[in-house]
Amino acid sequence: MARHRRHALGATLGLLFAAAVHGEVRVLKNFTLIDGTGRPSNSSAAMIIDNGRITWVGAAAQLKAPGGAETIDLGGAFVMPGIINLHGHIGNTVDLKQDGRFYTRESIQKNLATYASYGVTTVLSLGTDQDTIFRVREEQRTGRPSVTRVYTAGQGLIFKGGYGGLAGVTPGVATPAEATAAVDAQAKKGVDIIKLWMDDHLGAQKKMPNEIGKAIIDAAHKNHLPVAAHIFYLEDAKRLVEYGVNGLAHSVRDKSVDPSLTEAMKKHGTWQLAATLTREASMFIYGDTPAFAGDPFFTRSVTASVIQTLKNPAYQKSIASDPHFADYRGLFETAKRNLKALADAGVPYGFGTDTGPPGRFPGFFEQWELELMADAGLTPMQVIVAATGSAAKFLGSKELGTLEPGRWADFVVLERNPLQDIRNTRSIRNVYIAGNRVH
Numbered sequence: 001m002a003r004h005r006r007h008a009l010g011a012t013l014g015l016l017f018a019a020a021v022h023g024e025v026r027v028l029k030n031f032t033l034i035d036g037t038g039r040p041s042n043s044s045a046a047m048i049i050d051n052g053r054i055t056w057v058g059a060a061a062q063l064k065a066p067g068g069a070e071t072i073d074l075g076g077a078f079v080m081p082g083i084i085n086l087h088g089h090i091g092n093t094v095d096l097k098q099d100g101r102f103y104t105r106e107s108i109q110k111n112l113a114t115y116a117s118y119g120v121t122t123v124l125s126l127g128t129d130q131d132t133i134f135r136v137r138e139e140q141r142t143g144r145p146s147v148t149r150v151y152t153a154g155q156g157l158i159f160k161g162g163y164g165g166l167a168g169v170t171p172g173v174a175t176p177a178e179a180t181a182a183v184d185a186q187a188k189k190g191v192d193i194i195k196l197w198m199d200d201h202l203g204a205q206k207k208m209p210n211e212i213g214k215a216i217i218d219a220a221h222k223n224h225l226p227v228a229a230h231i232f233y234l235e236d237a238k239r240l241v242e243y244g245v246n247g248l249a250h251s252v253r254d255k256s257v258d259p260s261l262t263e264a265m266k267k268h269g270t271w272q273l274a275a276t277l278t279r280e281a282s283m284f285i286y287g288d289t290p291a292f293a294g295d296p297f298f299t300r301s302v303t304a305s306v307i308q309t310l311k312n313p314a315y316q317k318s319i320a321s322d323p324h325f326a327d328y329r330g331l332f333e334t335a336k337r338n339l340k341a342l343a344d345a346g347v348p349y350g351f352g353t354d355t356g357p358p359g360r361f362p363g364f365f366e367q368w369e370l371e372l373m374a375d376a377g378l379t380p381m382q383v384i385v386a387a388t389g390s391a392a393k394f395l396g397s398k399e400l401g402t403l404e405p406g407r408w409a410d411f412v413v414l415e416r417n418p419l420q421d422i423r424n425t426r427s428i429r430n431v432y433i434a435g436n437r438v439h
Contacts, residue, residue: 024050024051024070024435025048025049025050025066025068025069025070026048026049026050026069026070026071026072026435027046027047027048027049027063027065027066027069027070027071027072028046028047028049028071028072028074028079029045029046029047029060029063029071029072029073029074030044030046030060030073030074030075030076030077031045031046031074031075031076031077031078031079031413032044032045032076032077032078032079032417033045033047033057033079033403034078034079034080034081034381034384034418034419035057035080035081035389035402035403035404036080036081036384036385036388036389036392036401036402036403037385037389037402037404038381038382038385038389041078041419042058042059044059044060044061045057045058045059045060045079046058046059046060046062046063047079047403047409048063048065048066048069049409049435050435051144051435052144052145052408052409052434052435052436053406053407053408053409053434053435054403054404054405054406054407054408054409055405056405057403057404057405074413077413077414077415077429078413078414078415078416078417078418078424079403079411079412079413079414080384080388080403080411080412080414080418080425081121081384081388081389081400081401081402081403081410081411081412082119082120082121082122082388082410082411082412082431082432082433083118083119083120083121083122083351083366083370083387083388083412083425084120084121084122084123084124084350084351084387084388084391084392084395084400084401085115085120085122085123085124085351085352085353085355085366085387085391086124086247086273086274086350086351086352086391086394086395087124087126087228087249087250087273087274087276087352087353087354087355088115088123088124088125088126088352088353088354088355088356088362089125089126089127089128089354089355089356089357090107090108090111090112090123090125090129090133090150090356090362091103091104091107091108091111091125091129091130091132091133091356092107092128092166092169092356092357093356093357093358094107095302095303095305095306095309095358096306096309096358096359097358098166098357098358100128100130100166100167100168100169103129103130103132103169104132105132105136108132108133108136108150109147111356111362112147112148112150113147113148114301114362114363115147115148115362115363115366116147116148116431116433116438117301117363117431117438118301118362118363118364118366118367118428119363119366119367119412119425119428119431120148120362120363120366121148121149121400121410121411121412121431121433122148122149122150122151122391122392122395122400122410123148123149123150123151124150124151124152124153124192124193124352124395125150125151125152125153125356126153126156126193126195126228126249126354127153127154127155127156127157127165127170127195127197128155128156128165128166128169128170128356129152129153129154129155129169130155130169131154131189133150133152133154134152134154134189134190136150137150137151137152144434145408145433145434146433146434146436146438147433147438148433149400149410149433151192151193151395152191152192152193153186153191153192153193153194153195153228154186154189154191155169155170155171155186156170156194156195156196156197157170157171157173157179157182157183157194157195157196157197157216158170158171158172158173158196158197158208159172159173159174159197159206159207159208159209159212160172160173160174160178161206162197162200162205162206162207162208163197163199163200163201163205163206163207163208164197164199164208164230165197173212175212176211176212176214176215177215179212179215179216179219180215180216180218180219182216183216183219183220183223183225184219184223187220187223187225191225192225192395193225193226193227193228193246194216194219194220194225194226194227194228195227195228195229195230195249196208196213196216196217196227196228196229196230197229197230198213198229198230198231198236198240199230199231199232199233199236200232202324202327207236210239213229213239213240213243214243217240217243217244217245218243218244221244226246226247227244227245227246227247228245228246228247228248228249228273229245229247229248229249230249230250231248231249231250231252232250232252232253232254233252233253233254233255234252234254234255234257234258234261237252237257237261238260238261238264241261241264241265241268241270242264242268244268245270246269246270246271246273247270247271247272247273247274247350247394248270248271248272248273248274249273249274249276249352249354250274250275250276250279250335250354251272251275251276251277251280251334251335251336251338251339252334252335252338253280253331253334253335253338254331254334255334256334256337256338256341257338257341257342259345262341262342262345262346262347265342265347266345266346266347269348270347270348271347271348271349271350271394272339272342272343272347272348272349272350273349273350273352273394274350274351274352274353274354275335275336275338275339275349275351275352275369275373275376276335276352276353276354276369277332277335277336277339277369277372277373277376278353278354278355278360278365278366278368278369278372279353279354279355279360280328280331280332280335281332281368281372282359282360282365283322283325283328283331283332284319284325284328284329284332286310286315286316286319286359287316287319287320287325288316289310289311289316290310292364292368293307293310293311297364297367297426298361298364301361301362301363301364302361336372336375336376336377337376339373339376339378340376340377340378343378343382348390348393348394349386349390350386350387350390350391350394351366351369351370351373351383351386351387351390351391352369352391353365353366353369366387367425367426370383370384370387370422370423370425371422371423373386373422374422380418380419380420380421380422381419383422384418384419384422384425388401388402389401389402408433408434408435409432409433409434409435410432410433410434411431411432412425412428412430412431412432413428413429413430413431413432414427414428414429415427415428415429
């Protein structure tokens with residue numbers, strides 16, 4: 001994926017966020033390190049951070065602390081890399097309503113701050129951004145970050161009059177020529193990735209024709225950009241993989257994946273970019289009051305109005321009135337089985353949630369996604385690596401995702417061991433981005 005990257009990785013939201021301290025050296029000690037590579041944890045670790053980057057990490061017994069460095073004793077805590085969400089949407093939702101008119105620098109800031117508070121230190125926003133995002137991203141990459149880093153697909157591509165995107169934001173294309181021109185326009189803006197939607201919402205809407213999907217992928221690759229595709233059906237996934245799509249932004253949900261798909265994905269290097277299990281759960285959990293509606297870990301980041309609505313029987317009745325409501329739980333279970341099957345087959349996979357639209361809550365849902373991936377049969381270590389080192393690899397980054405020398409010091413300090421129970425990723429004591437504690 002590295003050949004697709006066009007931008008140096010970087011730093012802060014500039015004017016939106018407080019300036020980072022420069023010139024400091026910090027030493028962290030007395031913690032268990034889970035470094036995001038999949039290597040066994042180190043139960044007596046230390047780390048040196050200089051200007052936001054890790055310069056040394058290893059056994060505490062070998063630590064040689066620089067003179068004058070600030071030393072922080074973590075008291076036996078657990079440290080893992082910050083979570084990288086490869087499928088989010090930022091800036092368009094207020095409470096339970098989504099509208100492109102909500103999209104401002106302030107709404108972006110709020111979402112990124114919320115992500116950071118839950119240990120999500122990088123997010124790839126997949127296709128519903130407006131052009132403000134490019135300024136925000138540039139300010140990050142020419143400075144030093146204090147909240148969640150952002151990557152963007154800019155405005156993703158949908159079939160004209162068909163499924164996907166966000167009204168008034170995402171362009172509809174009707175022909176391969178229009179698709180090629182739209183990709184070129186996004187490339188000129190400097191997107192990190194191209195996003196397309198190929199789905200018909202269970203037959204309710206028009207689906208993107210194959211020739212347009214192929215034209216998008218071909219044009220993106222000519223611009224040295226990867227492509228992520230929203231898919232639902234097994235046959236669409238197979239076809240897009242053969243066209244060269246780089247990542248599937250959701251699990252296949254209509255059928256179980258088969259060897260022809262898994263082998264094709266391995267042959268072409270196609271990623272299961274994100275399983276978005278929380279997205280699938282969000283399609284049916286609001287038919288009743290969700291268990292997390294009273295969880296302080298959730299309620300701290302939403303308004304009282306949201307909580308009131310989620311508990312409202314009339315709202316729940318409206319959710320349950322969806323003609324496909326009875327199908328959604330089964331689609332969720334299929335998505336889980338398919339994630340496990342692809343992982344077992346050796347297909348590369350990352351981590352993502354589709355958070356941002358109404359009912360898919362940034363930060364909390366990433367934490368829940370970790371749990372659901374473990375429920376699907378992955379080990380806690382597999383889940384953590386998917387959400388850290390592997391996710392960074394998809395982005396083409398050698399500066400994010402693992403806690404190794406030369407990388408940005410983006411990490412989460414936990415009270416309890418997530419390798420024993422993945423839900424312990426919720427025991428957040430502190431979050432650090434570029435070596436500075438997020439407040």
